[in-house]
Amino acid sequence: MADNIVTCECGVKVRLPDSERNRSFQCPKCKKLIALTTDLKVLFSAPLDVGQTAVCPICQSDIQPNESCVQCPDCDQTHHRECWSEIGGCGTYGCQQAPAPVDSDKTSQVTLTAWGDTKECPACGxxxxxxxxxxxxxxxxxxxxDPMSLNDLKNQYDRGERVDSMRNSVIGLFVFSMIGILAPLALLISLIYVLPRRKQLSQSGPIISILAWVSVALNIFYTLLMFLFFILSN
Structure with missing residues (x-):
């Protein structure tokens, strides 16, 4: 339903699954936590104004000028965006935007991280x-x-670079396949590139995978047309 769809700050429209309608949700593209109100409206974040100071009522720490924060639409308290999203609402007791109390019978079902409340960023420490x-x-x-080491972070970047390289190659193949006169050559190149990489393509997202197979199909179609035209002309 349309009321289950929210727009992240990065511009991506995200459908909220029923299991995530507790207002603790994360954008699958930019990986930012999305702060939602009780009526599932997105609270867009902004840094503090120059000279402004605030203490997050959830983590009780000062909000730094470069940190993303959101303001409660009901009590006007300023929160860290991550803190708001983590608990699913305002940290002020009695506020209409505060999360509903957790049923004590269900608290044991809540998934907790095995690494504690904090971890160290492998990039900046x-x-x-x-x-x-x-x-x-x-x-x-x-x-x-999960906590990551510098080697883990490097491996993550390497995987990302391989995916980006494959994405660019597939887009190039698709554009090349639009040139009908080169269809036989494009078909050969597409088959050599796509067939051995079927598994990697499926991990690169549906759009890239579809483009790869569409380029193969187009090249087959154009090649058959050229073959039929050659036969009919003779």
Whole structure:
């Protein structure tokens, strides 16, 4: 349903699954935590104004000028965006935006991280929340909430570079396949590139995978047309 769709600050429209309608949700693209109100409206973040000071009522720490923060629409308290999203609402007791109390019978079902409340960013060394997929200090993003070493971070970047390289290659093949007169050559190149990389393509996202197979199909179609035209002309 349309009321389950929110727009992240990065511009991506995200559908909220029923299991995530507790207002603790993360954008699958930019990895930023999305702060939602009780009526599932996105609270867009902004840094503090020059000279402004604030203490997050959730973590009880000072909000730094370069940190993303959100303001409660009901009580006007300023929060860290990550803190708001982590608990699913305002940290002020009695506020209409505060999260509903957790049923004590269900608390044992809540998934907790095995690494504690905080972890160290492998890039800048700052202490960040254990659930963070993006460092609030250096903006480094992580594939997992598990603590990472520098080697783990390097491997993550290497995987990202391979995916980017494959994405660019597939786009190039698709553009090349649009040149009908070169279809036989493009078909050969497409088959040599796509067939051995079927598994990697499936991990690169549906759009890239579809483009790869569409380029193969187009080249087959154009090659058959050229073959039929050659036969008919003779």
């Amino acid at each position: 700052e202490v960040i929340k254990s659930i963070a997929l993006k460092c609030r200090y250096c903006s480094t993003t992580f594939d997992s909430t």
